[in-house]
Amino acid sequence: xxxxxxxxxxxxxxxxxxxxxxxxxxxxxxxxxxxxxxxxxxxxxxxxxxxxxxxxxxxxxxxxxxxxxxxxxxxxxxxxxxxxxxxxxxxxxxxxxxxxxxxxxxxxxxxxxxxxxxxxxxxxxxxxxxxxxxxxxxxxxxxxxxxxxxxxxxxxxxxxxxxxxxxxxxxxxxxxxxxxxxxxxxxxxxxxxxxxxxxxxxxxxxxxxxxxxxxxxxxxxxxxxxxxxxxxxxxxxxxxxxxxxxxxxxxxxxxxxxxxxxxxxxxxxxxx
Amino acid sequence: xxxxxxxxxxxxxxxxxxxxxxxxxxxxxxxxxxxxxxxxxxxxxxxxxxxxxxxxxxxxxxxxxxxxxxxxxxxxxxxxxxxxxxxxxxxxxxxxxxxxxxxxxxxxxxxxxxxxxxxxxxxxxxxxxxxxxxxxxxxxxxxxxxxxxxxxxxxxxxxxxxxxxxxxxxxxxxxxxxxxxxxxxxxxxxxxxxxxxxxxxxxxxxxxxxxxxxxxxxxxxxxxxxxxxxxxxxxxxxxxxxxxxxxxxxxxxxxxxxxxxxxxxxxxxxxxxxxxxxxxxxxxxxxxxxxxxxxxxxxxxxxxxxxxxxxxxxxxxxxxxxxxxxxxxxxxxxxxxxxxxxxxxxxxxxxxxxxxxxxxxxxxxxxxxxxxxxxxxxxxxxxxxxxx
Ligand SMILES: Nc1ncnc2c1ncn2[C@@H]1O[C@H](COP(=O)(O)OP(=O)(O)OP(=O)(O)O)[C@@H](O)[C@H]1O
Ligand SMILES: [Mg+2]
Numbered sequence: 001x002x003x004x005x006x007x008x009x010x011x012x013x014x015x016x017x018x019x020x021x022x023x024x025x026x027x028x029x030x031x032x033x034x035x036x037x038x039x040x041x042x043x044x045x046x047x048x049x050x051x052x053x054x055x056x057x058x059x060x061x062x063x064x065x066x067x068x069x070x071x072x073x074x075x076x077x078x079x080x081x082x083x084x085x086x087x088x089x090x091x092x093x094x095x096x097x098x099x100x101x102x103x104x105x106x107x108x109x110x111x112x113x114x115x116x117x118x119x120x121x122x123x124x125x126x127x128x129x130x131x132x133x134x135x136x137x138x139x140x141x142x143x144x145x146x147x148x149x150x151x152x153x154x155x156x157x158x159x160x161x162x163x164x165x166x167x168x169x170x171x172x173x174x175x176x177x178x179x180x181x182x183x184x185x186x187x188x189x190x191x192x193x194x195x196x197x198x199x200x201x202x203x204x205x206x207x208x209x210x211x212x213x214x215x216x217x218x219x220x221x222x223x224x225x226x227x228x229x230x231x232x233x234x235x236x237x238x239x240x241x242x243x244x245x246x247x248x249x250x251x252x253x254x255x256x257x258x259x260x261x262x263x264x265x266x267x268x269x270x271x272x
Numbered sequence: 273x274x275x276x277x278x279x280x281x282x283x284x285x286x287x288x289x290x291x292x293x294x295x296x297x298x299x300x301x302x303x304x305x306x307x308x309x310x311x312x313x314x315x316x317x318x319x320x321x322x323x324x325x326x327x328x329x330x331x332x333x334x335x336x337x338x339x340x341x342x343x344x345x346x347x348x349x350x351x352x353x354x355x356x357x358x359x360x361x362x363x364x365x366x367x368x369x370x371x372x373x374x375x376x377x378x379x380x381x382x383x384x385x386x387x388x389x390x391x392x393x394x395x396x397x398x399x400x401x402x403x404x405x406x407x408x409x410x411x412x413x414x415x416x417x418x419x420x421x422x423x424x425x426x427x428x429x430x431x432x433x434x435x436x437x438x439x440x441x442x443x444x445x446x447x448x449x450x451x452x453x454x455x456x457x458x459x460x461x462x463x464x465x466x467x468x469x470x471x472x473x474x475x476x477x478x479x480x481x482x483x484x485x486x487x488x489x490x491x492x493x494x495x496x497x498x499x500x501x502x503x504x505x506x507x508x509x510x511x512x513x514x515x516x517x518x519x520x521x522x523x524x525x526x527x528x529x530x531x532x533x534x535x536x537x538x539x540x541x542x543x544x545x546x547x548x549x550x551x552x553x554x555x556x557x558x559x560x561x562x563x564x565x566x567x568x569x570x571x572x573x574x575x576x577x578x579x580x581x582x583x584x585x586x587x588x589x590x591x592x593x594x595x596x597x598x599x600x601x602x603x604x605x606x607x608x609x610x611x612x613x614x615x616x617x618x619x620x621x622x623x624x625x626x627x628x629x630x631x632x633x634x635x636x637x638x639x640x641x642x643x644x645x646x647x648x649x650x651x652x653x654x655x656x657x658x659x660x
Contacts, residue, residue, distance in 0.1 A: 162350055163383040165370040167448065168400035177396075181387045260430075 023240060030233035037228050047234040057235060060219040063130060064199060067215060071137035072194035078138065079145025079194075080187055084175065086146070087153040088161070105143045113140055114207030121208065128210030136208040137198040144197060145190035152186035153179075185257035192250040196243050290500060291515075292325035299362070301326045301452065301484050302347070306356035309342055309508075316342045318508035319356070326451075329478055329485045331495035333531070334505030340488045341380075343505075344454045347486070348377045360452070371400075376450040380457045382441040384429040390440050391416070391425040397448040415443040418477065435466050446477065455487040459494065467491075471498050492532050496520065504528050526658050529579040534614075536585070536625045538578040542657070545569045550657040552576050555621040561597050563655030570659055580655035585627035587615055587640060588647050595649035601625065603644050615640065617648055 030048075034041030051057060086099045105113060117136045118128075126132055160182070164174035180187070202217040209218060216239070220232055292298040300323035309317040317339045324330050332340045345351040346358060349370035358365045365373065376397070385393055394415050398408045416422045419439040424432055429440070438458060445453055458474075459467045475498055478485050489495050495502050496516040503513040504527075511531075512524040523529035526537055538561065540554035550565035563578050570576065591598055604624070605616040615627045627648055629639070640646055 157381055157383060159379045159381050159383040160385060162348075162370070163377070163379060163385070163444075164396070165350075166348055166375075166377050167397035167444070168371045170371060173400070178385055178387075182385075 026233050027237045027240065030230065030237040032230055032233075035230065037230060037233070047230040051231050051234050051238075054231065057216070057219060057231075060214050060216045061235075063133075063213050064216040067130060067133050067137060067205075068195050068198040071134045071198050072141060072191050074134070074138040075142040075145050075194040076187060076191040079142040079190060080149050080183075082142070083146040083150035083153055084179070087150050088158075102143050102146055105140050106147070110140075110201075110203040114204040117204065118207045127212075128208060129212040132208040132210065133205055133213065133215065136204050137194075137201065140201075140204060141194035141197045144193050145187075148190040148193060149183060149186050152183045156182060185253045189250040189254050192246045192253075196246045199246075200239065200243060290327070292328070293323065293501065298325060300324060300359075301328075301361060302486075303359040303362075304356065305359065307346065307353055307358060308355035309339070309346060309351065310354045316508055317346070320508070320510060322503065322510060322513065324484065324486065326484055327478075327482050329475070329487070329498055329500045331499035331502045332486065332488045332505060333490075333492055333495045333502055335531075336490070338505045339508040340505060341456055344377065344456055344486065344488060347452070348375055348454055349373050374451040375454065376445040376448055376452075377454040378441050378445040378456065378458050380460060382429075382437050384437060384440055384444070386429050389426050389428055390421060390432065393429070393440055394444050394447050396444065401448070411447060415447050418446070418480075419443045419473075435462055435470075438462065438470070442474075442477075446481065446483070449481065450483065452484045452486065455485060457488050457490065460490070467494070468497075474498060496532075502532075504531055522656065523579065523658070525660060526577045526579060529656070529658065534582050534626060534628075536578075536580050536582065538580075538623060538625075540576060540578065542570055542572050542574050542576045544572060549652045550576070552578055552657060554578065555623070558599075558621065561599075561655070562652040563657040564653055565657055566659050575660060577658045577660065578655050579658055580650060582614060582626040582628040583612075584650055584654040585625065586649045587617070587627040587629060588649065589640070589644075591647045592649050595647075596652045597655075598647055598649040599625070600645065600647055603640055603642055603646060606640075606642065615646075617646060 029037060029040075031043050031045065032040055033044035033046060082102055086095070086102065089095070114136070117132075117139065121128060121132050121135075161174050161179055164178040165171065169177060200217060201215075202221055205215045206218055206221075209215060216235070220235065223229070224232060302322075302324040304320050304322040307317060307320045308315065320343070332343065334340055342351060346353055347365075349365070349368060349372075353366060360374070385396065388396065391412055394412045395408050398411055403411075412425075413422070416425055419442060421436060421439055421443065424436060429437060432440070442455075442458065445455075455474075459470055462470060471494060474485070474487075477483075487495075487498065496519075499516055501513060502516050502519050504511045504519065506527060512519060512528045514522075514524075519528065519532055523532065529535050530537060538552075538554050540552035540561075543551040543553050543560040545551075545565050548565055549562045550569060551560035551562045553560055561578055563580065566576075586592065586595075591600075599619055601617040601619040603615050604618045607614040607616070610631070612628050612630055615629070617625050617627060619625065625648055
């Protein structure tokens with residue numbers, strides 16, 4: 001094993017500090033007994049208790065959760081279908097245009113996505129509320145799902161699907177019985193990605209939310225403008241925990257499926 | 273309810289002669305009529321006519337990229353025909369999706385379902401037919417026994433060896449008792465010994481089930497071993513379709529002759545035809561060489577090629593008395609293969625001919641040595657004179 005040089009160690013420490021120190025401070029101060037954010041007065045879970053009694057925050061949290069679950073599920077279904085059509089659909093008219101277009105939202109400034117969705121909702125006279133946030137989140141997270149799923153589809157042997165057709169499956173059955181179980185890890189990873197994206201989106205949600213529904217990020221952002229409270233720290237800590245669990249699970253799932261793939265390949269080579 | 277053909281455990285003695293292709297009344301199982309397949313401007317299969325009969329073991333042979341896989345994929349329904357028709361029992365297959373064809377394919381990559389056990393892989397096709405559970409179970413057990421994988425039924429594809437995978441793929445394709453089974457280089461990944469075992473296993477299965485097999489292979493020995501008929505393809509066309517022995521002994525042209533087995537080819541011009549024998553001028557000042565005449569015989573002076581297999585050429589130190597054809601040369605190289613030796617002999621004209629001897633005596637394996645002057649001789653019926 002190579003030993004770490006001082007230079008490497010320093011740059012690694014600095015890099016990680018830069019990334020995680022702010023979060024660490026936030027988490028530590030969420031357990032602060034004092035009401036003043038910057039003065040440490042001992043350990044306490046007081047602000048977590050206060051948080052649970054805060055109706056406005058709880059409402060926002062509930063809205064956020066529902067939006068995240070519904071929109072990530074919709075995005076996963078649509079994104080998987082889109083990926084399948086693009087990777088497997090063969091050559092159809094405007095295919096290149098389509099695959100280019102599906103990735104465009106990845107690089108589109110969120111402000112523009114939010115604004116255009118807002119204009120659309122006004123144009124079709126849709127009242128802004130939980131429905132519009134769900135629609136907006138589905139739209140922008142769908143392309144992330146489709147990127148994740150299509151990278152898995154590209155790497156898997158087409159003839160496995162053909163074998164299913166050959167053995168009597170209709171195209172839909174072949175997808176349900178063969179393709180979907182094989183790409184399931186990618187689909188789940190896509191869902192988790194869409195879920196976390198929806199959970200912490202502020203920009204698009206602020207464009208598409210209405211007075212009847214506010215999401216947690218919007219709530220936090222607006223209350224921080226009146227001053228940072230320890231309650232917000234507690235709430236953010238919980239959010240960080242949820243997102244971290246989501247990201248770690250997603251990476252574990254895809255890592256495990258890669259490991260299994262490699263094991264398959266090794267077995268195939270060894271057996272041949 | 274679906275009935276599967278009974279599979280007798282003992283193979284009855286072979287029928288007198290199996291040659292439906294010789295019977296003009298026989299109805300083919302598969303018929304290609306002027307089938308052409310183009311990918312853009314590239315023609316992969318070119319105006320192909322072919323009849324394959326029930327219970328045949330039909331081998332497709334040809335160099336890489338000549339269109340063998342494309343032909344198979346058109347039969348299975350993964351590729352559309354650009355021109356012409358493919359008929360199955362007289363019905364046009366155009367527009368029939370793969371899942372509605374009584375054809376199963378064993379893929380070159382095996383294409384096993386990685387998330388299903390060996391048992392479920394084999395049961396997959398049967399379940400799509402909505403067969404009762406006990407019928408499926410019985411059939412799967414039967415298939416497992418056939419390919420000797422009963423012990424591995426619960427394993428996943430990544431837990432078995434390459435040869436075992438190949439047998440699962442075979443069992444899976446066979447389970448539905450298709451009218452036609454397509455095998456795309458099914459033994460490509462196996463070592464020689466396992467490959468030969470499996471070839472005989474395949475022939476046994478074919479005899480037991482009566483399924484019609486079409487097999488693609490790169491290995492001409494394999495084609496000769498398993499097939500009732502062999503088709504040699506080149507650039508999307510069929511060069512010759514015939515029984516293995518006729519392909520070997522009576523190749524239609526120099527290409528087929530060269531592709532199947534080892535052969536000496538001597539180009540020249542037709543000198544004369546006397547009855548069965550044709551003679552060709554092959555070099556200045558040399559006696560014309562003879563072989564079986566092509567039918568119909570071309571005119572004298574036309575370009576022809578004498579094709580003669582190395583094992584039909586005798587090698588000796590003295591000129592054999594009364595040999596119909598004899599040439600003199602010097603041994604340049606000897607390839608010792610254990611059971612046989614191949615001598616490469618350079619003639620004074622610059623031609624290199626190969627002659628083979630069987631090493632029946634251990635201590636006289638090399639009767640002749642490098643640089644030795646020898647005579648090569650053969651009878652008039654040993655060689656073939658081919659047009660072109
Ligand atoms: N989808 C495709 N698009 C364009 N060209 C193709 C396609 N499939 C096959 N071809 C071309 O058609 C020709 C025949 O291909 P095919 O796969 O039938 O060859 P093959 O005889 O099976 O060769 P091999 O023995 O190497 O497997 C090749 O030149 C190949 O490049
Ligand atoms: Mg091929």
